[in-house]
Amino acid sequence: MIDDDETRHQIAVEVNGARHLRTVESRLLLSDFLRHDLGLTGTHVGCEHGACGACTVLLDGVPARSCLTFAVQAHGRRIGTVEGLAPARDRLHPLQQAFRAAHGLQCGYCTPGILMTMKAFLEETPAPTEEAVRHALSGNLCRCTGYQHIVDAVLAAAQSMREAKS
């Protein structure tokens, strides 16, 4: 196998506000970097080809598939994962609260990717229609819920976030 200074790279990445320095192989996916190198196993790996959305994280604030990004590309970037969503250990983010209240998850495998996608969506679209929520969810597969309770949860979260602001 080739091994030289173009196959291993030093990277500095900010994840949920904490800075991490690591040496990574070129081919290491960001999803595997988060889970295996940093131990942040909240980011789930489903299909590993961008179809399911379970591995969605925020890359400089923008939802992206961590399975379609190499860890080396995250050098100098800010990553947000589900571990950084709750404001404190004993408090949930309004989205998490709403998912719990509305039964927006069953097995929970898809949930981290959906939460990160919806976090960015609600920041841009604080008062979405149901149709807009369904469209925004189109890149995340859930095999348990039939989506109805997820949509309910996102709409409820949007409302509680609006109320918290006003």
Added chain:
Amino acid sequence: MKPAPFRYVLAESLGHALDAKAAHRDEARFLAGGQSLVPAMNFRLAQPAVLVDLNRLDALAGVRAAAGAVRLGAMTRNRAIERDAALARAQPLVTEAIAHVAHPQIRNRGTIGGNLAHADPASEMPAVMLALGARLRAVSKRGERWIAARDFFQGLFTTALAADELLAEVELPALPERTGTCFLEVARRHGDYPMMGVAAVVTLDATGRCTRASLAYCNAGDTARAAVSAAAALAGARIDDATARGAAATAKGEIEPRGNVHASVAYQRHLAEVLTRRALVTAAERADQA
């Protein structure tokens, strides 16, 4: 489901990227948004020895006005194209079609240049470029050249780009007065590759007769396909249900869909016929209002 080892080169300038590609030629691939290349690498369908990452080349990104045209830098994210209000006015076909390209998270990363250089015949954007008569600028250490969209897409995942060339930008000529466009597709789910898609462009004269039309299709052959005869036959005609039906019947025979597990060739041709009729009528209505 993990990529094979490769050397990673972060291009610090366009010259750096071109040097690396010239040195490694077919052994190297450019990494743009990575939304098609990385899945292929995860499956080990693609095993490039070298990846040349273009993601820090801000000069390759952006929508710019040019004389009588608009230019899309190759590294412009599909999401940025989707949200560009000026582009939506100047080239509504691009805006209408790009919303069908996968999902928001994919469009956040995916780029127009990566999409076009990947040359997936099922993708929407090559068909849009054909319909609009776009041209593409290829650059290498040897210089640069412009390639017409009809010459750029040469086959399944195959373009006119040489081993040392990079797709730098695509230029869309301004739409003539009284021109309307329409993009329609049928996919099993929104964001999936379409079973069939059509891009239609119609220009009318002051009396409402068609002076020029173009039709191009995705998932209708080994590359994006234009229906040249069907479009040419519309010149001088009023586009109504009857003339649109005639063009659609011709178009469905001009394309060469391959069929797949989701749609037989006969069904794809049927979709092409229905979508062509609807797209032509809508494009003509929009031209009349333009």
